[in-house]
Every structure is written in C-alpha cells, then in structure tokens.
Amino acid sequence: MEKKSVGLYIHVPFCRSKCEYCDFYSIACKKHADVMEEYCQALLLHLKEASFRATEYEVDTVYFGGGTPSFWGDDPMRRILAEIDRRFSLRPDAEITLEANPDSMNLAALRRLRRAGFNRISIGVQNDRNEMLKALGRPHTFQQARDAFGMARAAGFDSISLDLMYGLPNQTPDQWAGTLQNVLKLRPDHISCYGLRIEEGTPMATYRDCLNLADDDTQADMYLYAASTLDSYGYRQYEVSNFAREGHESLHNLRYWLGGEYMGFGPSAASDFAGKRYTYLRSLRGYIDGIFGGSSVMAECDEIPLRERAAEYLMLRLRTRYGVEAGEYSRMYRMDFTPLEEIFQQLRKARYAVKDNGRWRLTAQGMLLSNPIIVALQEAQREATTPWKEHSAL
Numbered sequence: 517m518e519k520k521s522v523g524l525y526i527h528v529p530f531c532r533s534k535c536e537y538c539d540f541y542s543i544a545c546k547k548h549a550d551v552m553e554e555y556c557q558a559l560l561l562h563l564k565e566a567s568f569r570a571t572e573y574e575v576d577t578v579y580f581g582g583g584t585p586s587f588w589g590d591d592p593m594r595r596i597l598a599e600i601d602r603r604f605s606l607r608p609d610a611e612i613t614l615e616a617n618p619d620s621m622n623l624a625a626l627r628r629l630r631r632a633g634f635n636r637i638s639i640g641v642q643n644d645r646n647e648m649l650k651a652l653g654r655p656h657t658f659q660q661a662r663d664a665f666g667m668a669r670a671a672g673f674d675s676i677s678l679d680l681m682y683g684l685p686n687q688t689p690d691q692w693a694g695t696l697q698n699v700l701k702l703r704p705d706h707i708s709c710y711g712l713r714i715e716e717g718t719p720m721a722t723y724r725d726c727l728n729l730a731d732d733d734t735q736a737d738m739y740l741y742a743a744s745t746l747d748s749y750g751y752r753q754y755e756v757s758n759f760a761r762e763g764h765e766s767l768h769n770l771r772y773w774l775g776g777e778y779m780g781f782g783p784s785a786a787s788d789f790a791g792k793r794y795t796y797l798r799s800l801r802g803y804i805d806g807i808f809g810g811s812s813v814m815a816e817c818d819e820i821p822l823r824e825r826a827a828e829y830l831m832l833r834l835r836t837r838y839g840v841e842a843g844e845y846s847r848m849y850r851m852d853f854t855p856l857e858e859i860f861q862q863l864r865k866a867r868y869a870v871k872d873n874g875r876w877r878l879t880a881q882g883m884l885l886s887n888p889i890i891v892a893l894q895e896a897q898r899e900a901t902t903p904w905k906e907h908s909a910l
C-alpha cells in the first residue's frame with residue numbers, strides 16, 4: 517500500500533535575545549545547557565511515542581523552526597534528526613530545513629549539520645542597515661549575515677533562503693531597493709519578504725505611536741517593487757511573501773498552504789494530522805513536564821468540518837501561485853464552484869486574477885488585496901451553501 521506523506525515540524529523555543537516585534541513562542545536565554553538538554557530529551561521521547569501514529573506515513577519534509585535553532589546548537593538537532601530517521605519512515609530525498617540567525621552560526625557546526633542530512637537553511641537577515649537591525653532588536657549586523665551566508669555555502673548548503681522585512685521604522689522605498697540589491701548580490705536560492713506587523717503584546721506595540729512607519733500605500737509600493745525586482749532576477753513568486761529560483765520552493769511550507777498533513781513537536785507547535793488539528797501548550801516547562809509525566813500537553817484539538825476546510829482551501833491556496841480549480845474544489849468539498857467563478861471573472865477584468873491551465877490564481881496586485889478578495893469569496897461560498905445547511909438540519 518502506498519504510504520501517505522507527512523511533514524514534521526520541530527519547534528526550538530530558544531533565542532539569544534527577544535526581538536522587539538516578535539510574538540513567536542520563544543524565550544530569551546543565555547546558553548543554559550540544563551534546560552536545553554532536558555528539552556532535547558523530552559522531544560526524543562515525544563517523537564518515539566508519536567511515531568506509532570504515523571506508521572502509514574512517509575516523512576518527506578522536516579523543518580526545525582523557532583525560536584532560533586542555530587542558537588540551540590547542532591548537537592541536539594542532529595540527535596533529533598537521527599531519532600526521526602530511526603522511528604519514522606524518512607524519505608532519503610526528504611527536504612530537511614533549519615532556521616538560523618547570523619550571530620549563532622559557525623562553519624564547523626554547519627558542516628556537521630550538512631553531513632547529518634540537513635539540506636536547506638533559512639537565515640534571518642531582515643535588513644542591510646545596522647541601525648535598523650538594532651532598532652528591531654536583532655543581535656547581529658549585516659556583515660555577520662553576509663559571513664553566515666558564505667559559511668552556509670562553504671558547508672555545502674545549496675538551498676539557502678534569506679528572510680527580509682520591509683515597512684520598517686524610518687525605512688524609505690529607496691533604502692528598501694538598496695537592501696534588495698545588496699541581498700541579491702549574495703545570490704540566495706530563496707527569499708522571503710515580510711511586511712512589518714506590530715502585534716499586540718510585543719515590546720514594539722508599547723511605543724508604536726512613536727515609530728515613523730510607512731503608510732499603507734508606501735508599504736504596498738515596497739511589496740510590489742520587491743515582487744517585480746525579484747521576478748526580473750529569476751525568483752518566481754510562489755506565495756504572497758515567498759520567492760524562489762527554479763527548484764527551491766520550500767516544500768515544507770507549501771504543505772501548510774496546499775493543505776498537506778504535518779505533525780508539530782514542542783511548545784506552541786501546531787499539527788494537522790489524521791483529520792485533527794491540534795496545538796501544544798505554549799509553555800516550555802509545561803511541555804517538558806507533560807511529556808515526562810505522561811499527562812496531556814495539548815492546548816487545543818479540533819476536528820475541522822468539511823465546510824471550514826473548503827474556506828481554508830480558498831484562503832491558503834490563493835496565497836500561492838497554484839491557486840484553485842473548480843473540479844478539485846467540487847470533488848474535495850462537494851460544493852458548487854459557480855458563485856466563485858463569477859467573482860473570479862470580475863477579478864480577472866480588474867487584473868487581480870488570471871486563469872492558467874484551468875486554475876484561478878491571484879496576480880501580484882491581487883495578492884496585495886488577498887485579504888478582502890478571500891473574504892468576498894468565502895462570503896459567496898457561505899451564501900451558496902446556506903440552503904443546503906438549512907435542509908441538512910431538518
């Protein structure tokens with residue numbers, strides 16, 4: 517019997533320091549060997565126990581994210597990967613990614629990771645101006661990012677992604693253009709560009725009114741500029757914020773956007789596996805104690821109704837270049853595509869959507885407006901299915 521495919525996500529909740537804008541679950545700690553080792557042991561046990569639920573699956577992507585996996589160190593990551601290989605059916609050609617920050621990378625560790633099977637690395641660069649990096653609370657310089665990129669190449673990583681941010685305090689469109697040029701000189705294989713969002717509960721939210729931030733129009737111009745510049749350099753936009761050279765799309769992240777199954781491990785990690793969506797406790801201590809004590813580490817667990825999955829299909833796929841297709845939609849969700857087709861026709865007239873090989877997808881302009889477009893489509897979807905819902909409730 518052919519095995520189904522699943523991706524594994526390992527959350528590493530440690531960072532050197534906390535960035536001003538960050539709302540991911542991570543704790544700023546100096547190297548604290550005891551808790552880091554304890555966490556590694558908890559993950560090893562959790563992976564062993566969970567592997568029995570995945571015997572019908574083949575693992576084709578593994579992603580170490582965080583937090584800062586490179587700050588945790590290469591030794592625990594190599595042990596975790598070896599355990600995954602031992603307990604799960606890990607494909608020999610699996611994509612195995614780690615996230616890294618420039619201030620915690622060194623050539624010897626990268627070489628060991630590469631030898632252990634890691635074949636993709638995503639480096640947090642964010643900007644090429646040191647004063648901006650400092651304002652964001654990033655503990656590294658652009659020169660360190662350049663050096664880190666060189667080390668990753670020297671260690672044999674031939675799939676390197678760089679993360680950038682735009683819409684930063686005091687950042688002008690010209691500065692953003694300069695950042696892109698400086699980063700393109702490195703010739704990375706993949707680039708992610710995220711607009712700064714100020715989330716409640718972060719340090720930056722407490723002084724957001726004092727920040728000189730780009731207005732919405734300027735931020736939109738920066739986004740469109742990045743999309744067209746990267747396209748002219750051979751980086752195809754395959755998701756709202758992600759651009760890749762041929763063959764370098766993130767297969768693990770595509771799994772999230774295309775509705776594939778994944779199992780997450782660690783505090784705050786989410787899973788969508790065997791029909792259920794669940795998230796673990798957002799507490800390192802709670803997670804470790806729960807795993808060793810045999811108690812539940814689940815924070816939430818839901819079975820997602822088909823109707824909700826259909827809404828997610830629209831929301832997630834329209835963020836990618838793969839888009840949506842009428843037959844696929846009707847087959848997977850037993851719902852009529854006609855009302856959506858009408859909206860897509862209007863979007864095509866406004867140049868926000870195109871139809872390629874029978875699939876509707878958004879243009880770069882459309883992706884800029886993806887939120888209201890998706891809301892309109894989901895609204896049409898809800899209206900179209902209401903009579904069925906009333907009937908089925910009888």
Ligand code: SF4
Nearest residue numbers: 531534535538582583
């Ligand atoms: S390095 Fe990443 S995870 Fe850590 S605090 Fe900064 S943004 Fe958050």
